[in-house]
Amino acid sequence: MELEELYQSIILEHSRRPRNKGPLEGATHTAVGNNPACGDEIAVQVRLGPTGIVEAAQFTGQGCAISQAAASLFTIKLKGKTQEEACKLIRQFIEMVKGLPEEEDRSGKPSGEMLFGDLAAFAGVRKFPQRVKCATLAPNAFYEIFAGHRSENA
Amino acid sequence: MHELTPGSPSLRALFPALHQEVNGHPLLYFDNAATTHKPTFVIRAITDFYEKDNSNVHRGLHELSARATASFEAARQRIGSFISAPNPDGVIFTRGATEAINLVASAWANSVLQPGDRILLTAMEHHSNIVPWQLLANRARLSIAFAPLTPEGRLDFDELDQLLAPPTRLFAFTHISNVLGTVNPAEKICALAHSRGIATLVDAAQSCGHFPLDMEALNCDFLVLSGHKMCGPTGIGVLAIHPRRFGQISPWQGGGEMIERVTFEGSTYKSLPHLLEAGTPPIASAIALAVACDFLDSIGRDAIRQHDEKLAMLALDLFSRIEGMEIIGPRNSRAGVVSFTLTDVHPHDVVEVANRFGLALRGGHHCAQPLMRVLAKPSTARASFYLYTTEDEVHRTAEILAQVRKFFN
Known part of the structure; x- marks a missing residue:
């Protein structure tokens, strides 16, 4: 196991210079994720447009390189997605980092490869089971917003 | 050696x-503050017990049970001497320091402390010396205060002096901080608390394998330690109770081993230490812990x-x-x-x-x-x-x- 498998350059880059960090103006939803193992806490915020599309996503809070990079990358990836798409992306991401079999699309390729792009950098996390909680801290908090919001409207 | x-x-x-x-x-x-490694003597004591003397204690008349009981009670004596406990009857085997603190909360504080009384802790405590008191405080309508620290991370004695006063009835504090490395002057603190009629509990989880411990000199009411942080096995710890508190202890867990007589109408109980050791104790672990004491004293x-x-x-x-x-x-x-x-x-x-x-x-x-x-x-x-x-x-x-x-x- 090499360290670089876990700390891919894109992860290190986002942890050093997280994007969309800070309170989100006009946020419509907020959720908090905390990792009792290390005491890290992250708050994520989104602004949903009138049609339910994610207009903006931001986060606040301290954490390790893995949790900060995941939060940063998700704020980018979620923008422009419907809540359904957002939920699906997060589920696939969580399956990937937990090392669960990925859903396959019609071409037979793991859908993760098509959807993830930069998020694929987290594939190495599956070899570090103790860090799965770090990678999923922000995504889980986002999921709470979308899943919760969806059921509200259902 | x-x-x-x-x-x-x-x-x-x-x-x-x-x-x-x-x-x-x-x-x-x-990562020795979390747990220490075990010397071969300790590992061998565990396998020896299971290979030769394995039996339940205090309830068999056969040879193996007699051997197991003798070794188990000798372990109690040995651990009592390791910490200079005033009376080995006050040496109780527990699952660890955490259980020992929970035991004091249930078997002593719960019946002795009155609504409105205050438990004093410090800002450098491990969760195991906070949460049991929070649970008790909610049940028994007690308050909790935390003695603050100096910027360097030592207890602030001016503040402590103020807090060691009514309505404080118990001061439970760590001997050594598992984060700061601070060594609290336990003897001085206990003397001060004792002079004001305040009971003391010393959490020796971090000090038991590292520092000379003398409960008689400390003159604390309760001392807890963790076996696995002093070269012993996991799943064993000790609560030592000062004899002046023996009369204030109630049973906390019921079961075999702690009873004198059980009828359909009710039960009567054994005295200490058995009163607080319901069920089959961790026999091999207690014996191995005594071996760890021998080992540490040889160093x-x-x-x-x-x-x-x-x-x-x-x-x-x-x-x-x-x-x-x-x-x-x-x-x-x-x-x-x-x-x-x-x-x-x-x-x-x-x-x-x-x-x-x-x-x-x-x-x-x-x-x-x-x-x-x-x-x-x-x-x-x-x-x-x-x-x-x-x-x-x-x-x-x-x-x-x-x-x-x-x-x-």
């Missing part, structure tokens, strides 16, 4: 787990204490040369626990990268979240030493931390 000085190769040879590679590097085990706890402090001072010196290093806790007269942070590198990442070099550190809140809030840090990394740690290992650890720094720059 000669030349068994702390850090010597002959002493290290007694600890099988130390001699392994982790990720292609020799293991550097620096000498003064020698271990000096070794810890020497390593801590070396670590403070070497670590502080690393860019962005912040060391937490007192600068001198401290235990072998060094917590630190590296600017812009989260402790989890420090620990992860260190592990790639075979270095076992702890990162997180160390079960002391209230203290973390005082320190204004969500977590720290921690290196903690023991009698088998060498100066060379501290040097190698400092080199690895410098590499960690480089990795994240």
Whole structure:
């Protein structure tokens, strides 16, 4: 196991210079994720447009390189997605980092490869089971917003 | 057993787990505040018991049961002498220090403390010396106060002096902080509390394997310790009760072993120590813990204490040369626990990268979240030493931390 498998350059880059960090103006939803193992806490915020599309996503809070990079990358990836798409992306991401079999699309390729792009950098996390909680801290908090919001409207 | 000085190769040879590679590097085990490794004597005591004397205690008339009972009760005596407990009847085997504190909350404080009374803790306590009191305080309508710390991370004695007054009835405090490495002057504190009629509980989880412990000199009411932090097995700890509190103890768990007579209408109970040991005790672990006591005394706890402090001072010196290093806790007269942070590198990442070099550190809140809030840090990394740690290992650890720094720059 090499360290670089876990700390891919894109992860290190986002942890050093997280994007969309800070309170989100006009946020419509907020959720908090905390990792009792290390005491890290992250708050994520989104602004949903009138049609339910994610207009903006931001986060606040301290954490390790893995949790900060995941939060940063998700704020980018979620923008422009419907809540359904957002939920699906997060589920696939969580399956990937937990090392669960990925859903396959019609071409037979793991859908993760098509959807993830930069998020694929987290594939190495599956070899570090103790860090799965770090990678999923922000995504889980986002999921709470979308899943919760969806059921509200259902 | 000669030349068994702390850090010597002959002493290290007694600890099988130390001699392994982790990720292609020799293991550097620096997580001794979480648990210590076990010498061969202790491991052998466990297998010996199961291979030869395995039997239940206090309830069989056959040979094996007699042997097991004799060894188990001898272990109680041995641990009593290890901490100079005033009376071995007050030496209770528990699952660990955590259970011992919960036991005091249930079997003593719950019936002795009255609504409105206050339990005093400190801002440097482990969760195990906070949460049992919070549970009790809610049930019994008690209040809790926390003695604050000086900026250096020692107890603030002016504040403590004020708080050791009514309505405080119990002061439960740690002997050594598992985060700061602070050594609290337990004897002085207990004397002050005692003079004001306040009961004391000393949490010796971090000191029991590192410091001479003399309960008679401490004159505390309760002392708790953890077996696995002093070369013993996991799943065993001790509560020592001062005889002046014997009459105030109620049963806490009911079952076999603790009863005198059971009828359909009710039961009568044995006296201490059996009153507090319902069910089959961890017999092999108790016997192995007594062997750990013998082992530690053969090295000498003064020698271990000096070794810890020497390593801590070396670590403070070497670590502080690393860019962005912040060391937490007192600068001198401290235990072998060094917590630190590296600017812009989260402790989890420090620990992860260190592990790639075979270095076992702890990162997180160390079960002391209230203290973390005082320190204004969500977590720290921690290196903690023991009698088998060498100066060379501290040097190698400092080199690895410098590499960690480089990795994240």
